[in-house]
Amino acid sequence: MTNLIKELRESTGAGMLEIKNALAEANNDKDKAVEILRKKGAAKLSKKADRVAKEGLIESYIHPGSRVGVLVELNCETDFVSRTADFKALAKELALHIAASNPLYVTIQQVPAEVVEKEKEIYKEQLKGKPEEVMGKILDGKIAKYYEEVCLLEQPFVKNPDIKVKDLINEAVSKIGENIQVRRFARFVLGS
Amino acid sequence: MTNLIKELRESTGAGMLEIKNALAEANNDKDKAVEILRKKGAAKLSKKADRVAKEGLIESYIHPGSRVGVLVELNCETDFVSRTADFKALAKELALHIAASNPLYVTIQQVPAEVVEKEKEIYKEQLKGKPEEVMGKILDGKIAKYYEEVCLLEQPFVKNPDIKVKDLINEAVSKIGENIQVRRFARFVLGS
Secondary structure (H helix, E strand, O other): OHHHHHHHHHHHOOOHHHHHHHHHHOOOOHHHHHHHHHHOOOOOOOOHHHOOOOEEEEEEEEOOOOOEEEEEEEEEOOHHHHOOHHHHHHHHHHHHHHHHHOOOEOOHHHOOHHHHHHHHHHHHHHOOOOOHHHHHHHHHHHHHHHHHHHEHHHOEEOOEEEEEHHHHHHHHHHHHOOOOEEEEEEEEEOOO | OHHHHHHHHHHHOOOHHHHHHHHHHOOOOHHHHHHHHHHOOOOOOOOHHHOOOOEEEEEEEEOOOOOEEEEEEEEEOOHHHHOOHHHHHHHHHHHHHHHHHOOOEOOHHHOOHHHHHHHHHHHHHHOOOOOHHHHHHHHHHHHHHHHHHHEHHHOEEOOEEEEEHHHHHHHHHHHHOOOOEEEEEEEEEOOO
16 A cells, blocks of 8 residues: 555656545555546656656667667666676677567567467468478478577577577576566668 | 558568469458468567658657656658657657646547547536526637647647647748648656
8 A cells, every 4th residue: 555655656747645545545556646646746657657657768779870769778677787798788788689689579488379370370371281290390490580580588699699688688597597578679760 | 552562562572473362362452462371371469560661750758766757759751751850859758748648539529429528517516596598608718728738739838828739830830831630649757
């Protein structure tokens, strides 16, 4: 309960009493309370997003020629680590890798099920005529290959294709001793 | 028809004959033809997006401290203009402005109708008790104000709040003599 009040103070900037009243009115439903606070004019617009606490940094890479650009958020646990040279270097490597290797997702879990189904359909068509038991194995291999193409963590690291990007991150994790996660990225290609 | 073949050559990298056959099979349906080409293993994955022709550049801005970052695509008509100092300067100003002013959309047209409805509902609640005819006017004013808060082109320019961002762009258009458009942007705030 105290946590909820603290969270709402940070996210809305409203006063303690206003928040308590809003929470009571909303039966402790956070989203409803925010709406009540906004209706009362007490909450400040869209400040919330800027205040949630997570450490790390935002890095960018613009490829020479300015036709490809990348923005990436790399998270760690403490502000201290985010200011180390090792962490900054990792963020730079990742931004460069994303520019070069065009991932569509960070993790395998983020690939939508429909997309995987569509891929499977295409592979099945390519493999038409093969016996069932061979088909299954080849299909698994092809899907694994697809993940290696589109998921950042599964991609071979552009500067050293013997390792995957997740291995590069894991190396940094064991060196730095903190959990490190690629939270999100954006990659713009001119006119596409 | 010839255009379609050319487009498919660029987007799939498949051979001329393969494309003709695929188009015939697909009754000239482009998307179906691409799928056929892919099934035949002739089309290369997701190259298409990188090839559509539009000029301009991708610019980034990382705010000191690396907790806020922006990626923006600014389009113009010719490659020549994209390399001019004026155009590059405009892209830089826009990236900086986006970092500072946190727009959620580029244009008014991009604000989803549900979002506008939700805003109106909140304003109506705030104005409860006012006479109908006053209400309408105030509501229009509040919505216009909301657009100024969340739409990049409607925002007051951070370095000169007497003009809007669209005025800044229009100045550049008349100076440069080409259509200039902000195509898209991404703005990451650490942990949000």
